Amino acid sequence: MQSFRTELENPVVEQEIIELERKIRSYREGKMVEDKFKSLRLARGIYGQRQPGVQMIRIKLPFGKVTFKQLLRIADVSDEYASSNIHFTTRQDIQIHFVSLDRTPELWAQLAEDDMTLREACGNTVRNVTASPAAGIDPDEPFDVSPYARTTFEYFVRNPICAEMGRKFKIGFSSSDKDTAFSYLQDFGFIPKVRIVEGEEQRGFTVMYGGGLGAQPILAQKIHDFLPEDEFIPLIEATIRVFDRYGERNNRNKARFKYVVQKLGLEEVLRLVEEERLANKTQHFVIDRETVAQPEPPAVFKGEVEPVDAKAYEIWLKTNTFEQKQSGFYGVYVKVPTGDIPTAKARLLIEGIQEHVADDMRVTQDQNLLLKYARKASLPHIYNVLHSLGYAHYGFNSTLDVTTCPGTDTCNLGISNSTEMARVLERYIEEFHHDFVYEQNLKIKISGCMNACGQHSLAHIGFHGGSLKAAGKVLPAAQVMIGGGTVGNGVGRIADRITKVPTKRVTQVVDLVLNDFKINKLADESFHEYYDRQTKDYFYRLLKPIADLSTLTEDEFLDWGREDVYNTAIGVGECAGVVIDLVATLLFETEEKLELAKQALEKGSYADAIYHIYSSFVWTAKALLLDKGVNASTQIAVINEFETLYVQEGTFTFPTAFTERVLQINKYEPSKEFAEAYLTQATAFYYEAAEYRQAVVKA
Incomplete structure (x- = not known):
């Protein structure tokens, strides 16, 4: 690792960078334990990637503000140290990937020259x-x-x-x-x-x-x-x-x-x-x-430019620009698919727009870029620059503008390829539901796992990565969530979990929901109002045929954009701070099922509640069996194997046999009394199993 000297104006920053270099050396020499070093580097924006031996670097940009010079500096740094790509995040940061740990101090020093920091971007x-x-x-x-x-x-x-x-x-x-x-x-x-x-x-x-x-x-x-x-x-x-x-x-x-x-x-x-x-x-x-x-506005543009695509330009004006509160100026949203812009295009973007907008750009929460203080006469020129780079996509903040996290591209926690899924959905909506380009109150958001880096929980239609099992194989799946989003003035909604479908069927989900909304909504009814009127159960029944696994094709065992066999190999998630594997996923889904049972019980749907409770028993037992390397193929096998390997061995005890406790489901008519008792038993089992699992992980 090379030493370096920096002429940073801030001595605190300079000392931090020197200290990081020392700590890396100490870690390499075996003088610092892994956990301690991990905590240190995360607090300096250095995050382990899915790929071994390289890091993701998160650059902390308060409220998403970035200048021309700063973006060009990031481009230079990405070319020298990373993958020549710039990624905009949903928290208005910028990330670069595939960086060698040993080069992070000098990388930080270069960024600091233009008043950017890695400090406390993670951790x-x-x-x-x-x-x-x-x-x-x-x-x-x-x-x-x-x-x-x-x-x-x-x-x-x-x-x-x-x-x-x-x-x-x-x-x-x-x-x-x-x-x-x-x-x-x-x-x-x-x-x-x-x-x-x-x-x-x-x-x-x-x-x-x-x-x-x-x-x-x-x-x-x-x-x-x-x-x-x-x-x-x-x-x-x-x-x-x-x-x-x-x-x-x-x-x-x-x-x-x-x-x-x-x-x-x-x-x-x-x-x-x-x-x-x-x-x-x-x-x-x-x-x-x-x-x-407020930044200095650009000089008056005296030329006349015709947009290269007049029809698309008119849509773009309506969806991607707005009049600022400063009279005579416009804000321009640049729609950046999946939040990724290659460094070469970033340089061309700055070169093309810097005389037409103010030197104050903002990264948006949906991974786009906002340009400020454009004059009306400059809008055709800005559009042409964006068009030449492939960023003149209209429909900012509409149904067509899908938000996504990096997913399995780089993230340790990724279960599915959320970026390719987003690209597929955007192309599909533009082709088959073009009228939704103007709909800004129906957003689609995707996360590659249950953690919400892609904001799926606050989407009108959301997806997060998961897995399903069929024909003895595991296939990529998407948890469908509907009904979330912003209401306004501090009021928001968390999307409901509806069902889980094979990942390759997300276009069918979107197609069905959008068509149903167009056909069945009342006049001037928002998507939230329509969803509440139809109820969660309506959407479960609407999407139930798509969740049917009896009609799977071979292609559905492959994830979007992948040709290799799908697997759920998950690493250690450092931003989320948890280990996500199939066992943890199953235990989380157990908690979901118990919550669904409580909701059904409150509605008086006792049979539904009891089945959710039964499923929670099975999911919990299956999770712990996987810890022993046992992957039982049926639910009854799960129940019996758990009896043999955990109950008879004395790890878990029950007043009666575990098999009898779980299989009460077919011994009583659905009733409030049985549902409540069954739920108490299942909840106790889940918490005992979760504690046991935590102890095993720590051991």
Whole structure:
């Protein structure tokens, strides 16, 4: 590993980079244990990839702001150290892939020359502070939240109260009540408000608290209708202190702040936060509203340019541009498929647009790019530049604009190839459902696994990767989720799990749902209203034929874009902080089934509830059998093998035989009494099995 010298202006950053180089050397020499080094590198934005021996580097861009010079610097760095590609993330970061660990210090030094950092981009830290990409130019905003997001980033980066938390912490600022930064699914979500006090305008925020995505999404709760602007930093600080003290650190599945709120109760958490505020660095924090100034507009464009495709250009104008609150200027959304732009195209993009837009671009939460301060006369030129690069795709933020995580391309946790699935769906919708190019209240989002990096939980139609078994083989599958999304002003919805289908059938799912929506929706009815009227059960029945595994073709045993045999080999997920394998997946699905049973019980659907409970017994037993290398082919074999290998060996005990306990399903008529008793037994078995599994993993 080569040493290097850097002339960085910030001595703290310089020291951090030098220290990283030392730690890497210490790790290579065997002087630092794996877990300790992993924690250190994650806190510096260095994340292990699915491919051995290389790293993903996450560049932390507060509220997604990136300048021309910074993007060009990232392109240079990606060419020298990575794969000549730039990836935009759903938290407004930029990632590059296939980087050698030993070269990360010098890579960081180059990025730091243009005021970019890797610090706390991953790990158990305050992650990138996000904001609505249109902040500063949004016609609906009460004020620009960019300075507040920037201040939050600066206040908590390298802050000791959040250097080694039990889990990550996420903060987002929406620019208006449209809530495009998803305040309802953040640990802290802020929506700007203005009120008049004694004749003077006062700025503040509606505050959403304790939300989160992940494998088990939880909606945030509103704790303030209006919090004055000088109080939001102290509130975050006190909360993080409480989280650091009371947050789970052993079972990382339950380590997010949302579980602290769930466990202690909102009232008790807020009491602890109030009690903690005395220890804050400050009781009131005055915000410098000029921290993020508006950029200089481009010079007047005097030429005349005709768009290369007049018809497509007109659609693009309607879907990808909007009039800013600054009169005479337009925001332009660049739709970047799967969030990936090769470095060569990035350079050509900057070269083509830099005299036509302001030097203040924003990465969006749906992996696109927002250009600001375009003059109307420049729009045809900008369109032509994008067209020449393949980025003049219309339909920004529409059904046609599918969000996805990297999936099995690079991620350790990926179960399915979500990027190719997204490309297939976009092509399919454009060809067969072109009218949805204007529909911005029906979004499709995909994650490669149950963790929600692709935001599938807040999609109107969402998919996450999974697997199914048929004909003695495993095939890639997609969990279908419907009914999520943003309502507005802190209100959001988490999508319902409907059914699981072979991955190759997702186009059928989308086709069926979109057609049904077009045919059966009432006049002016939104997708949410239509979904609520039809009910979850309607969609289960609608999609049930697609989930039928008796008609599988050989192609359906292959994932999208793959020709090799599908397998569920999963590595260690460092961002999510858990080990995801088939055993863990089955146990998670057990929890889902128990939750479905509770919901069915509440509705009086006792037979449905009882079958969900029975399935949870089988899934739990199957998971533990896999730990012993036993992959029973039928449910009855699972039940019997568990009896033999776990009950008769004394690992688990029951008042009666395990087989008798599970097979009560066919000994009683469906009733509330039996369903409740059966659910109690299954829940107890699940928790005992989960504890046993955790002990095995730790051993």
